[in-house]
Amino acid sequence: MAYTLSNIVMKNYLVASSSPLTESVERLRCCYEAGFSSAILKSSAEYVRTGTGYGRKVVYVKDGYYADASFEREILTLEEGIELYKKALNHCSSDMLLIPSVSASSLEPEKWLNSCRQFELCGASLIQLDFFYLGTLKHDERFYEKLKILLMCLVQSLDCAVMPKLNLNFDPDKACNILKESGIKTVSLLDSMREIPDPNLGLHENTTSYFGGRQLPYTLKYLKVAKQYGLEVCAGGGVTSKNDVGVLLAAGADMVQVASYILCRDFRAVEELLDNEFCSNIPSEITKHNPWCDYENGEQCEKCGACAPHEIK
Numbered sequence: 001m002a003y004t005l006s007n008i009v010m011k012n013y014l015v016a017s018s019s020p021l022t023e024s025v026e027r028l029r030c031c032y033e034a035g036f037s038s039a040i041l042k043s044s045a046e047y048v049r050t051g052t053g054y055g056r057k058v059v060y061v062k063d064g065y066y067a068d069a070s071f072e073r074e075i076l077t078l079e080e081g082i083e084l085y086k087k088a089l090n091h092c093s094s095d096m097l098l099i100p101s102v103s104a105s106s107l108e109p110e111k112w113l114n115s116c117r118q119f120e121l122c123g124a125s126l127i128q129l130d131f132f133y134l135g136t137l138k139h140d141e142r143f144y145e146k147l148k149i150l151l152m153c154l155v156q157s158l159d160c161a162v163m164p165k166l167n168l169n170f171d172p173d174k175a176c177n178i179l180k181e182s183g184i185k186t187v188s189l190l191d192s193m194r195e196i197p198d199p200n201l202g203l204h205e206n207t208t209s210y211f212g213g214r215q216l217p218y219t220l221k222y223l224k225v226a227k228q229y230g231l232e233v234c235a236g237g238g239v240t241s242k243n244d245v246g247v248l249l250a251a252g253a254d255m256v257q258v259a260s261y262i263l264c265r266d267f268r269a270v271e272e273l274l275d276n277e278f279c280s281n282i283p284s285e286i287t288k289h290n291p292w293c294d295y296e297n298g299e300q301c302e303k304c305g306a307c308a309p310h311e312i313k
């Protein structure tokens with residue numbers, strides 16, 4: 001069976017989701033060595049970092065974890081994203097597709113188009129559109145109309161393919177219908193769930209997401225709708241076992257993306273999610289790398305949120 005995304009043939013069905021796994025060249029090399037067939041780069045956006053953001057905080061709970069971070073911490077600047085992409089192309093692109101991810105906080109086409117064009121100029125054949133920060137706009141009664149204008153503009157103006165990433169702010173039927181009508185072929189889903197956790201955990205209300213198995217039923221729901229609209233789906237969100245990967249593939253996922261399964265272990269766990277035929281017999285040393293950051297020798301960084309020893313709350 002051939003696995004493809006936007007007509008690009010992949011060596012297997014497993015994609016590294018845009019996340020700390022794909023935030024540095026070192027960690028992208030680990031994705032490559034671990035056996036991922038493609039990696040969606042950490043999202044970047046056209047903005048100027050002012051230094052007013054705050055670092056990431058991760059709190060583990062019984063059925064997953066919460067991660068809280070400001071936009072400035074979580075989203076690379078466009079310059080950082082381009083540099084990451086160019087360097088990664090030199091180090092780990094031979095049989096792992098690198099998929100840049102762009103973000104913006106408005107539906108105005110110019111910003112999206114400029115960011116996509118820059119990655120396209122560097123050679124990108126497929127770009128993820130990270131719509132996570134559009135959540136605050138969902139009350140705009142023209143939201144879906146504007147979304148359609150944006151997508152049609154990108155489809156018409158770019159040579160490369162674009163893959164919007166949905167989240168729970170989108171009505172699955174409306175969103176998939178608009179994707180189809182705009183000429184989009186591929187959809188990425190499903191982003192994390194924005195949740196207001198227990199106030200005692202000391203997390204911000206508007207920037208905290210839940211990650212864990214509770215998400216999988218939603219992923220399956222959006223996957224089903226996307227397939228009804230004939231979209232190609234890079235599906236993930238809530239995968240906690242190899243069985244979950246099989247469930248997504250059986251439900252029609254064209255590729256399966258994961259972040260937390262690896263973040264909660266390390267890159268060696270990629271092989272646990274792959275069928276034997278796709279596993280290498282020679283484990284590479286670098287797959288023992290910390291999946292959250294590049295600090296070494298037990299040093300604790302201040303920014304990734306997961307370095308400090310953690311208890312389950």
Ligand SMILES: Cc1cc2nc3c(=O)[nH]c(=O)nc-3n(C[C@H](O)[C@H](O)[C@H](O)COP(=O)(O)O)c2cc1C
Nearest residue numbers: 017018019043130190191192237238239258259260
């Ligand atoms: C700390 C962290 C940062 C993330 N940053 C991004 C991002 O920049 N862009 C994006 O599209 N998704 C981002 N994600 C979401 C993941 O791509 C993925 O959709 C989510 O983790 C659900 O999949 P999982 O259950 O396999 O973790 C991030 C996830 C985590 C844990």
